[in-house]
Amino acid sequence: MGKTQRLGWCPYLGREVDMEMKPVVELKGLTKTIGKKKIVDNLNLALYPGQITGFLGPNGAGKTTTIRMMVGLMEPSGGEVIIDGISLADDFEGGLSKVGVIVENPEMYKYMSGYKNLVHFARMHENVSKARIDEVVQQVGMQNRIHEKVSTYSLGMRQRLGLAQALLHRPKFLILDEPTNGLDPAGIREFRTYLRSIAEKEGVSIFVSSHMLSEIELMCDRIAVIQNGQLIDIRDMAEARESHYYIEALPTEAAEEMLKAEGFAVEAYNGGFIINAERARIPGLIQEMTAQKLQLFAVQPHRKTLEDQFLEMTGGGQIAEAHTK
Amino acid sequence: MPKLIQNEWMKLWSKKGTWVMMVLLVAMIAGMFGLTKWIQTMNDYDEPDWKSVVQGELTNVQEQLGNPMLSDSKKERLEGKEKILEYRLANSVEPLDANSREKMIMDSSGIGSIVVLLTVIVAAGIVAAEFSQGTIKMLLSRPVKRWKILTSKYVTVMLFGALLMLVGFVVSVVCAYLFFQAGTGQELVWNGKEVVAASIWGKGLYMLLLSFGNVFMTATFAFMIGSVFRSSSLAIGLSLFIYFMGNTVVMILSQYEIVKYIVFTHMDLTIYESDFRIVEGMTMPFSLAVLAVYLVVFLVISYTTFVKRDVTA
Numbered sequence: 141m142g143k144t145q146r147l148g149w150c151p152y153l154g155r156e157v158d159m160e161m162k163p164v165v166e167l168k169g170l171t172k173t174i175g176k177k178k179i180v181d182n183l184n185l186a187l188y189p190g191q192i193t194g195f196l197g198p199n200g201a202g203k204t205t206t207i208r209m210m211v212g213l214m215e216p217s218g219g220e221v222i223i224d225g226i227s228l229a230d231d232f233e234g235g236l237s238k239v240g241v242i243v244e245n246p247e248m249y250k251y252m253s254g255y256k257n258l259v260h261f262a263r264m265h266e267n268v269s270k271a272r273i274d275e276v277v278q279q280v281g282m283q284n285r286i287h288e289k290v291s292t293y294s295l296g297m298r299q300r301l302g303l304a305q306a307l308l309h310r311p312k313f314l315i316l317d318e319p320t321n322g323l324d325p326a327g328i329r330e331f332r333t334y335l336r337s338i339a340e341k342e343g344v345s346i347f348v349s350s351h352m353l354s355e356i357e358l359m360c361d362r363i364a365v366i367q368n369g370q371l372i373d374i375r376d377m378a379e380a381r382e383s384h385y386y387i388e389a390l391p392t393e394a395a396e397e398m399l400k401a402e403g404f405a406v407e408a409y410n411g412g413f414i415i416n417a418e419r420a421r422i423p424g425l426i427q428e429m430t431a432q433k434l435q436l437f438a439v440q441p442h443r444k445t446l447e448d449q450f451l452e453m454t455g456g457g458q459i460a461e462a463h464t465k
Numbered sequence: 466m467p468k469l470i471q472n473e474w475m476k477l478w479s480k481k482g483t484w485v486m487m488v489l490l491v492a493m494i495a496g497m498f499g500l501t502k503w504i505q506t507m508n509d510y511d512e513p514d515w516k517s518v519v520q521g522e523l524t525n526v527q528e529q530l531g532n533p534m535l536s537d538s539k540k541e542r543l544e545g546k547e548k549i550l551e552y553r554l555a556n557s558v559e560p561l562d563a564n565s566r567e568k569m570i571m572d573s574s575g576i577g578s579i580v581v582l583l584t585v586i587v588a589a590g591i592v593a594a595e596f597s598q599g600t601i602k603m604l605l606s607r608p609v610k611r612w613k614i615l616t617s618k619y620v621t622v623m624l625f626g627a628l629l630m631l632v633g634f635v636v637s638v639v640c641a642y643l644f645f646q647a648g649t650g651q652e653l654v655w656n657g658k659e660v661v662a663a664s665i666w667g668k669g670l671y672m673l674l675l676s677f678g679n680v681f682m683t684a685t686f687a688f689m690i691g692s693v694f695r696s697s698s699l700a701i702g703l704s705l706f707i708y709f710m711g712n713t714v715v716m717i718l719s720q721y722e723i724v725k726y727i728v729f730t731h732m733d734l735t736i737y738e739s740d741f742r743i744v745e746g747m748t749m750p751f752s753l754a755v756l757a758v759y760l761v762v763f764l765v766i767s768y769t770t771f772v773k774r775d776v777t778a
Contacts, residue, residue: 214777
């Protein structure tokens with residue numbers, strides 16, 4: 141409980157983010173209770189312009205419920221969703237006009253053409269011109285088939301159309317739930333590059349929920365992890381990548397003792413160790429180890445994969461545990 | 466709001482089913498006229514003299530008026546009829562033949578029942594289909610309040626019903642001109658003071674308006690069931706069950722006072738233009754008031770469930 145509070149009110153900011161910058165989205169004490177069960181429990185989170193935040197959690201952790209409360213599909217039992225300074229409870233239309241959404245697979249009207257679908261959604265926003273529709277169609281590369289019925293599209297094309305409808309009104313905040321589902325590798329890369337560019341050039345804040353951890357790893361600046369309805373961690377991807385080193389030295393026991401004596405957090409990994417250290421300390425450490433006649437085989441920056449981090453944070457067996465509850 | 470209605474209208478007409486319904490409507494009405502014409506040519510018998518028929522009717526009406534148990538409303542109606550019949554005999558004004566073009570234009574009850582069936586299908590599906598196709602998530606995560614979206618859907622259903630009525634009327638007028646001869650007689654009405662000639666077109670459109678009441682209520686009911694249970698088949702089934710069973714229920718309950726307050730008794734407003742009533746002692750304003758109460762209840766249920774619902778699936 142205390143941990144969530146601390147994280148919520150002092151958001152962990154990425155490198156590029158200016159401390160003065162106002163968040164685009166704030167979740168304050170967001171709670172959803174269904175029956176007696178708390179699906180989402182006092183969630184606090186701030187999302188900033190130009191940042192791509194990954195939203196991770198085991199099945200049933202409350203990801204989808206959180207996202208649905210952010211876009212008005214579900215009513216929060218407590219707390220607030222504030223978008224660009226507007227609380228959704230006070231001014232639903234004002235707040236949501238800044239948001240672009242793809243909730244899970246974009247279900248379009250299959251019996252209409254892609255273009256008519258876009259016209260349909262454009263009419264639900266203010267100031268989306270015909271020229272803007274054409275521009276978005278170009279951006280997602282659908283100009284050749286946009287006038288064909290959606291029922292003839294492949295899953296990948298539907299995803300593109302889903303992205304197009306989310307971008308029509310130039311949102312300040314984009315929510316994507318499982319966005320790359322159904323795209324081929326080239327499509328995924330293109331999609332990732334595109335998201336990066338609108339985040340950087342237009343300062344759009346992007347919130348991506350996905351089960352594809354490698355995908356999130358490549359795309360996001362930071363990740364927020366939810367478990368059992370509570371936000372358990374927010375961390376910056378860039379820092380998580382750099383601050384670990386892998387060391388392999390013999391004899392193992394002596395090496396471990398020495399590293400612990402130096403004050404590092406040591407973790408056994410593939411016959412060596414992973415330590416949490418700043419770059420500046422590494423040369424000194426190597427000298428020290430050779431001075432102590434340790435046989436040093438390898439010292440290299442270690443990138444903990446997101447999968448490692450994720451399992452570490454959520455305790456791995458959580459899914460099974462959640463099911464037996 | 467106009468943009469939202471435009472959206473619903475576009476979606477409605479992008480479905481093949483809607484066009485099929487339109488074709489069906491035209492075919493069924495034309496078919497009904499064709500059938501009537503065919504029956505008419507088969508029964509080729511000599512018409513009895515109209516004067517003796519009117520005389521017979523008059524005697525019948527006068528006999529009924531002699532009954533002391535007669536309710537006020539029925540008495541009033543019979544007196545009006547008596548005046549018309551007397552006028553016909555006195556001024557030698559022939560009544561319209563049942564198979565005349567004018568009679569066909571004035572009687573639009575057939576259109577009403579087809580339109581009810583078709584409008585109920587649209588009303589039942591317009592909300593339920595968004596849920597079953599999963600598009601509801603895309604529709605409700607927009608900067609538009611939910612009550613506006615539901616209103617645009619409701620208005621679209623009613624516009625569709627009205628359009629079907631109109632198309633049905635146009636088709637039956639065309640068929641009436643194609644298949645039937647103009648009658649030699651004249652339609653008369655008693656306006657409370659004197660007997661006057663009735664306008665064929667006025668009466669035709671008025672009947673159309675009255676039968677729209679039934680479309681309106683049944684479609685609103687289907688709309689409610691569709692948006693509460695998110696199942697269009699349930700909504701179609703229940704609505705049509707009620708539509709067909711309504712009269713039976715009224716028959717069963719006709720001895721009790723409660724019959725005046727159930728919706729079925731009032732759904733068919735064309736009874737006020739006919740001589741036969743299951744329940745006596747009701748007036749048009751009373752029926753409209755009862756219908757209004759039911760309408761408000763149906764709509765309140767639809768709106769509250771739609772606006773409050775958490776979209777989960």
